[in-house]
Amino acid sequence: MGNITYVTSESVTEGHPDKICDQISDSILDSLYAQDSYSMVAVECLTTTGLVVVAGEITTHGYADIQGIVRRTLREIGYTNPQYGIDCEDAGVLVSVHGQSPDIAQGVDKEGAGDQGMMYGFACNETPELMPLPITLAHKLTMRLAEVRKKGIISDLGPDGKSQVSVEYHDNVPKRLSAVVIAQQHLEKISEDDLREEIKKNVIEYVCGKWLDEDTKIYINATGKFVIGGPEGDSGVTGRKIIADTYGGVGRHGGGAFSGKDPSKVDRSGAYAARYVAKNIVAAGLADKCEVQLSYAIGVPQPTSINVETFGTNKIPEAKIVELVKKHFKLTPKWIIEHLDLRRPIYRKTAAYGHFGREEHDFTWEKTDLAEILRQDAGLLKPLKAEAKVIY
Numbered sequence: 451m452g453n454i455t456y457v458t459s460e461s462v463t464e465g466h467p468d469k470i471c472d473q474i475s476d477s478i479l480d481s482l483y484a485q486d487s488y489s490m491v492a493v494e495c496l497t498t499t500g501l502v503v504v505a506g507e508i509t510t511h512g513y514a515d516i517q518g519i520v521r522r523t524l525r526e527i528g529y530t531n532p533q534y535g536i537d538c539e540d541a542g543v544l545v546s547v548h549g550q551s552p553d554i555a556q557g558v559d560k561e562g563a564g565d566q567g568m569m570y571g572f573a574c575n576e577t578p579e580l581m582p583l584p585i586t587l588a589h590k591l592t593m594r595l596a597e598v599r600k601k602g603i604i605s606d607l608g609p610d611g612k613s614q615v616s617v618e619y620h621d622n623v624p625k626r627l628s629a630v631v632i633a634q635q636h637l638e639k640i641s642e643d644d645l646r647e648e649i650k651k652n653v654i655e656y657v658c659g660k661w662l663d664e665d666t667k668i669y670i671n672a673t674g675k676f677v678i679g680g681p682e683g684d685s686g687v688t689g690r691k692i693i694a695d696t697y698g699g700v701g702r703h704g705g706g707a708f709s710g711k712d713p714s715k716v717d718r719s720g721a722y723a724a725r726y727v728a729k730n731i732v733a734a735g736l737a738d739k740c741e742v743q744l745s746y747a748i749g750v751p752q753p754t755s756i757n758v759e760t761f762g763t764n765k766i767p768e769a770k771i772v773e774l775v776k777k778h779f780k781l782t783p784k785w786i787i788e789h790l791d792l793r794r795p796i797y798r799k800t801a802a803y804g805h806f807g808r809e810e811h812d813f814t815w816e817k818t819d820l821a822e823i824l825r826q827d828a829g830l831l832k833p834l835k836a837e838a839k840v841i842y
Contacts, residue, residue, distance in 0.1 A: 465609020467686025535682025
């Protein structure tokens with residue numbers, strides 16, 4: 451049977467309180483970027499029962515109707531019923547924003563990083579998206595929870611929900627799900643038995659299919675019911691789901707959140723660039739698994755360090771991979787922003803269901819356009835084909 455290990459990852463739906471805040475923060479950024487693509491934005495959000503608070507720093511030639519953005523975002527998520535703990539029409543909205551510090555701006559204006567810090571990117575060949583399987587399945591479950599709610603496939607569901615999956619690995623290869631956990635907000639009028647049956651059939655089996663077996667443990671609303679949810683059940687804050695936003699606990703995290711920050715903030719753009727580098731390394735066949743760490747100093751364009759870890763899966767020496775990264779990825783904030791075309795209003799859609807592994811046009815950091823160049827420069831002669839060990 452080999453060495454057996456387990457990896458667990460979680461995801462949350464767009465109606466989770468923390469994700470409400472992420473989406474509001476990024477909707478404000480998008481609104482300003484649609485008017486002024488050089489807006490400097492660092493916006494935080496907090497929500498609790500019936501209340502949304504927005505605070506932060508904004509310097510822009512545009513104008514954001516923050517009250518309107520908050521209410522529109524709540525409406526689009528599905529908070530249109532006071533029974534869900536907050537609703538788009540009657541929620542209180544408090545706003546306190548001011549201009550960005552000129553001490554920070556002078557460094558950014560010179561094309562330097564907007565802050566110090568370290569960022570991580572990760573890729574592996576477990577899935578076609580070159581992402582770890584646990585977080586991939588966790589996101590697909592929460593996306594499906596939102597879909598069955600919005601399409602009425604399962605009635606009487608609220609916007610708040612969570613998923614968690616535990617994957618059993620044999621010699622580092624995923625084999626099965628040992629456990630699946632779902633928590634889904636609902637109205638009182640649907641029975642827990644009916645809800646569990648519907649979620650098992652229309653969500654868990656629909657998404658996880660082949661990974662389930664008779665020994666997989668399934669937990670749906672394990673406390674008995676989940677009526678009080680959303681901001682009424684738990685306060686939400688921007689940037690509090692950074693592991694679900696990235697790789698689900700596989701690989702390391704630099705600690706910086708993404709949402710509400712324009713790409714001059716390397717917490718966001720540096721993490722996107724690190725994923726871009728790691729994904730191209732794996733797509734090029736230079737390694738089966740790759741973690742890239744970047745670090746920056748405020749006001750300084752060049753990274754203060756670049757590190758590549760391939761966990762023993764590298765096909766060429768890691769020192770050579772670092773050399774290729776430095777040659778083909780400039781990795782200054784200016785280069786990252788321009789190469790990945792980040793000065794666009796694309797961020798609201800990143801604020802739920804993960805920033806990585808999304809095969810969508812606007813997720814430019816998911817491109818593998820430099821994989822062939824890396825492979826050729828590394829001297830690997832076989833035709834390029836980034837094959838996943840797992841196809842689901």
